[in-house]
Amino acid sequence: MSPILTTDFAPEFSGAATAVAGALGAYLLLVEPWLGRRMYASLARRRATEPRALVRYFTLSITLWWAFAALAASTLLLSPGAKAKDLGLALPKDPAFFLPVVLLFAVIAVASGRSFRELAKEGKHIPGRAAIEAMLPRTDAERRLAIAAAVTDGICAELVYRGLLIAFGVGALGLDPYLAAALSLAVYALAGWYQGGTGVVVLALFGALLTGLYLATGSLLLPIAVHAMISVRDLLIPAPELPHAQGGAA
Template sequence: MTGLPASLADFGPAALAAVVVAAYLVVGEPVAGHVLHRRFEGRLRTDAGARRSFYRRLLVLEWGLAVLALIVWLFATDVSAGAVGLRWPQGWPGWFTSALVVVVLLLVVASTRQLRAGALLEMARPARRPGEGRHAEPPGLSTLALLPRTDDERRLFTVVGITAGVCEEWLYRGFFLAVVTAVVGGAPSSVLVLVAGVAFGLAHAYQGRAGIVTTGVLGGVMALLYLDTGSLLLPVLLHALIDLRFLLVPASALPTEETA
């Protein structure tokens, strides 16, 4: 991919703001995500609307950050739309990237099947005793708490999934990589892929070590797809597809929470 900023001077008067936003994505977002998810888990068994409230908070946070980054970019008059991926694909991804995308899709299908099986397994578990914390759940099954149960939740989750595809690709691939390249004065694609993967994995630190690794690998693949095509379009579509796969888990197979 060509056209990435050559130096931080390309951001002009927006240089400092660009660095601050990029730094927040690496340092602040993991903390914000952890706090947001812990509060959600705390409310889940006492508030029937906790899941919808959580989805709305996610939408506000992601769109707020995305708009902030967009405003910063608009003030960076020497950074073109192409330099942040806001254009049509300039070519097809290479064979290596294409192979990785196919592997990702196969893993998504497999993980979705496993998630459905895990949901059914959770239904068969004995009810949690009063006072027993969420730490007693087997690793990975706590993810089921995030999935929608009702029709209203499923509709809102659809918006969340699409939002994640649009906003997170813009933030962590388009904007973030442009700032990183500008700060270091240019970097090879391999370094950008690694940096993008690490930043994206840390943003999902609330999912634990396995979640950090999984999302980090996905973030690296998205970055490679972006750099190969010079556009955010394909990463956005792939990202949204990965998130929306959770809608394939039927609500009837998910455990319900008894609210106090």
């Protein structure tokens, strides 16, 4: 049985924590997909004519994600009976499983990133690049922010989508852990709407992998590491000479 699905996984949410988590969950479900699509469409329109458009986009994204992470962490402070491990803030129970998986995904990220750069040099098609083209950096300052945004995404998205939403589903809504995990995955997948229907499918598949890693280890450490490595790889894909993203449709 997966560590998180044991009988001692029973998060306790106070009334205040339930309100905070519920409000954040509602935002992620009802507002984030629409707002993310609108923000990306705006970036795509301005990218070629406003030199600092991407810097502002990444800065805002980083700020919002850390604010969401702070709200998620606040549910622990608002709930005297809650424990850090209820949100996945614990070490993996099996280091022998953790280390090989991290190494495997590190190799995948490095090898695929190198392959993408070779394809770019040869002027060939890079899978998935068109869907995120407006976010790809072209200057050193943009690359540094892209790395910061990718790491932030890995940490904060896992704490919010996997850690908080699953715990909220079990502790506040009384759901079976599998159902809570499935619902959190559905909310996460909708965040890919800024890339269109293809983006939703891609995030659903990626989110399923991350959810499985969380359920298998009872810790967010492995999902965070994998998420951050893949996000860094994606945001460092070589940008084309001239941007032509048109509003985020995949």
